[in-house]
Amino acid sequence: MAIPALDPFQVIADPSRRQILQLLSKNSxxxxxxxxxxxxxxPAVSKHIKILDSAGFISIQNIxxxxxCILKQDGFNELQEWINxxxxFWLSKLQKLEALMNKKISEHQNK
Amino acid sequence: MAIPALDPFQVIADPSRRQILQLLSKNSxxxxxxxxxxxxxxPAVSKHIKILDSAGFISIQNIxxxxxCILKQDGFNELQEWINxxxxFWLSKLQKLEALMNKKISEHQNK
DNA sequence: ATAATATGTAACTTAAAAGTTACACAAACT
DNA sequence: AGTTTGTGTAACTTTTAAGTTACATATTAT
Incomplete structure (x- = not known):
């Protein structure tokens, strides 16, 4: 059976995990x-780290x-695509509105 | 006391809700x-709708x-800012790398 | 060698989310 | 007026997530 990969949306749903990512964006x-x-x-933090790691949001370097813990881009990709x-969608809605307005304007001018 | 506003990250953590948004991006x-x-x-869907509505991801028009249900941009804004x-962060990392490479190259040339 | 430090993990509890069924109600047909 | 349709909501169950404490282990310092 397929491994149930961690859902990145689920991963960032937790505010503590988002804060961890925030902190790591300043420093490893x-x-x-x-x-x-x-x-x-x-141990609670440790759990979050494990989740962030296995979802590709961070990598870990043992010294x-x-x-x-080091921020890693992989985990963000799917989220970014979703937002994009x-x-x-919003952009094309705007463009449709713009096209409609242009049509109205030219109709007006041709009167 | 402040109303505990719905966390948009929490809202989109549910795959069904994401699918609803997906469907609504095609048609209301x-x-x-x-x-x-x-x-x-x-009723389960109805619950999701209520959540999406109160988090500003959709608006509802009674006929x-x-x-x-109509897609609405508000709910997406915070997510977008977060991703941005x-x-x-990744961009500036790339730029730092580029700067470093340029430095290395010019050092090499000045030998 | 011993003690202190940094961490992982197991077992458990609690809280919250998501689903269900059953019921209520208003709008729209017939 | 009576029936069907579209929807909201309450009460409940089940599942899952997040936290805790207690303990194990490996590395470093004394």
Whole structure:
């Protein structure tokens, strides 16, 4: 059976995970130093890290006993495509409106 | 106390809701005609509609006893901004890499 | 060698999300 | 007026997600 890959939309639905990504956009950080930014326990953060990692939002580099978390683009791609699709939708709606207006204007001028 | 506004990330985390948005990007549809596209019960779809509506992803126009669902941009804005932020991050990473390469190249040439 | 540090993981609890069925009600046919 | 249709909502169940504590393990420092 196919491995049920993590749904990136599900992954970023959690505010803590979004905040982790936010923090990592400033600096690469170890799991403990990340955890200092949160009220929740260290194992909870550790879980989020695992999820972000397996969904391709971050990569992890082991340095001795420390694990540095680094932002990674892969996880973002599907989200971006999704947003782009709807962007296109709004854009084409605008373009239709524009075309309609141009038509109205030229009709007006030809009176 | 502040009204706990729906988190748009949470809203689109559900695959059914994303599919609803997808369908509505093709046509505006009534709730029943939307429900025909799903295995779940009509009330379940109705619930999703309510969520999408209150999060600003759709608007609803009542025509007699029917309710037409229409895609609305508002709900998408926060998502878009979020994605844009990280887009900027990747872009600036690329630019830094480019700058580094240019430096290396000019160092090489000055040997 | 021992202690401290950075981390993973298992077992459990709690809370929230998504679905169901059953029922209510207003609009539209006949 | 009575029936059908389109919809909302309440009450409930089930599933899943997120958190906790407790413990295990490997690396580093003393």
């Amino acid at each position: 950080l170890t799991i403990n130093s990340l955890a200092e930014n949160f009220d929740m326990s260290r 001795g006993r420390e694990r540095y 699709y709807f962007d296109g | 549809l009534t709730i029943n005609s939307l429900a025909e596209n799903f295995d779940m019960s009509r 007699g006893r029917e309710r037409y 932020y990280f887009d900027g």
